[in-house]
Amino acid sequence: MHRFSLQHLSDSAVREGMKKCRARERTATAALVAHIAEAEARRLYLADACDSMATYCTRELGFTEDEAYKRIHAGRAALRFPEIFGMLEDGRLHLTGVNLLAPKLTERNADELLAAACGKTKLEIQRLIAERFPQTEPLPLVLSHANELVPERVAGDEPPAQLVPERVAVAPPARTTVAPHAAGRYTATVAMDPATHDELRECAELLGHVLPSGNAGEVIAFALHHLVTHLRKRKYAVTSRPSRARSSSDPRHIPAHVRRAVRERDGGCCTFISDDGQRCGSRTRLEFDHIRPVARGGESTVDNVRLRCRAHNQHAAEQAFGRAFMDHKRDAATERAAAAAGAQVDRDLLVALLELGYRKAQAKHAIAACGTFSADVTLEQRLKRALQQLLPPHQRISRAELAARFGGAAGATPSAPA
Numbered sequence: 001m002h003r004f005s006l007q008h009l010s011d012s013a014v015r016e017g018m019k020k021c022r023a024r025e026r027t028a029t030a031a032l033v034a035h036i037a038e039a040e041a042r043r044l045y046l047a048d049a050c051d052s053m054a055t056y057c058t059r060e061l062g063f064t065e066d067e068a069y070k071r072i073h074a075g076r077a078a079l080r081f082p083e084i085f086g087m088l089e090d091g092r093l094h095l096t097g098v099n100l101l102a103p104k105l106t107e108r109n110a111d112e113l114l115a116a117a118c119g120k121t122k123l124e125i126q127r128l129i130a131e132r133f134p135q136t137e138p139l140p141l142v143l144s145h146a147n148e149l150v151p152e153r154v155a156g157d158e159p160p161a162q163l164v165p166e167r168v169a170v171a172p173p174a175r176t177t178v179a180p181h182a183a184g185r186y187t188a189t190v191a192m193d194p195a196t197h198d199e200l201r202e203c204a205e206l207l208g209h210v211l212p213s214g215n216a217g218e219v220i221a222f223a224l225h226h227l228v229t230h231l232r233k234r235k236y237a238v239t240s241r242p243s244r245a246r247s248s249s250d251p252r253h254i255p256a257h258v259r260r261a262v263r264e265r266d267g268g269c270c271t272f273i274s275d276d277g278q279r280c281g282s283r284t285r286l287e288f289d290h291i292r293p294v295a296r297g298g299e300s301t302v303d304n305v306r307l308r309c310r311a312h313n314q315h316a317a318e319q320a321f322g323r324a325f326m327d328h329k330r331d332a333a334t335e336r337a338a339a340a341a342g343a344q345v346d347r348d349l350l351v352a353l354l355e356l357g358y359r360k361a362q363a364k365h366a367i368a369a370c371g372t373f374s375a376d377v378t379l380e381q382r383l384k385r386a387l388q389q390l391l392p393p394h395q396r397i398s399r400a401e402l403a404a405r406f407g408g409a410a411g412a413t414p415s416a417p418a
Contacts, residue, residue: 030089037075049274051282051309077102272312282309
């Protein structure tokens with residue numbers, strides 16, 4: 001009889017045993033999530049030749065990708081709101097619930113929202129979130145409403161629902177799944193938008209003389225082969241006809257022949273090696289790293305350049321220049337990226353208003369009058385706010401009513417239009 005055979009136990013003993021094991025499992029889960037969160041905060045995975053905490057969890061702890069991400073995201077939320085650890089331990093909240101609630105938790109609502117989710121199933125928590133954070137109306141309804149307000153301003157025969165549809169913020173698509181179904185054969189399930197579907201169909205039509213069958217799998221294989229060839233050439237300068245090496249005055253410029261040689265030597269993967277001799281080997285987000293930094297006189301030669309994933313490239317920079325210095329550089333880069341993203345959203349909003357028939361001066365004034373928005377406000381919500389600014393003064397809604405309708409999407413109090 002093996003040690004997990006429980007046939008000799010009574011029914012009550014089996015029930016009691018299940019409850020005790022479940023209690024121990026909850027305690028262990030809470031402790032594990034806490035360790036994962038702390039390890040990620042300290043970036044301990046870098047020293048173990050892993051490019052992310054997810055890689056560490058799958059490689060070193062034996063989790064599946066879904067198990068790893070669920071615990072990592074729960075740990076991030078629990079670091080912000082430590083009461084989550086206790087709720088996981090005593091069973092008031094489960095990991096799936098934490099992951100559902102995490103994007104909605106703020107300093108203001110965390111206590112109340114976590115209390116409301118206690119003891120609820122996944123479906124019940126989804127319903128709770130839907131009640132507290134209802135989705136906004138579909139954009140076509142907003143455009144139709146705006147069209148009714150100013151019918152003389154909209155040009156063209158396109159119906160309102162067709163105006164700038166590609167700029168509407170939508171939910172992220174389902175993850176692509178690829179699974180083997182036979183020796184050397186895989187089945188992929190891919191979600192695509194109409195534009196991608198049309199391009200796939202056109203690709204099949206253009207390849208009719210090469211692939212008469214028009215089989216989607218063969219078309220995708222053909223397209224991927226040419227795409228990979230193009231990307232290898234752009235990133236690693238891979239070519240069958242290398243040209244003569246050219247000099248550059250930029251010390252950070254890595255010549256094509258150096259990129260080809262480094263990729264060949266490093267095998268196209270991260271070269272970081274941990275103290276116990278394990279190599280990272282990541283093949284994603286690879287970067288060329290100067291062993292001796294350029295700022296300290298390093299040159300772009302084959303002997304001084306290596307392949308590193310982004311995480312270990314940053315790790316090497318911290319070792320060379322200090323973590324405080326690199327944190328400052330990263331913060332500055334984040335601010336620049338956020339400013340650029342905000343400018344892009346404003347440009348998209350301007351185009352949307354112009355498509356509705358508003359004059360450029362009107363559109364710019366409405367955008368400026370909207371004030372500032374938080375980063376999570378969608379383009380749809382911004383467009384709604386801009387349309388409110390373009391209404392006659394007596395038809396505009398107050399800022400308090402706007403916040404009630406759109407969940408406090410607006411930022412600074414807007415100025416009145418001229």
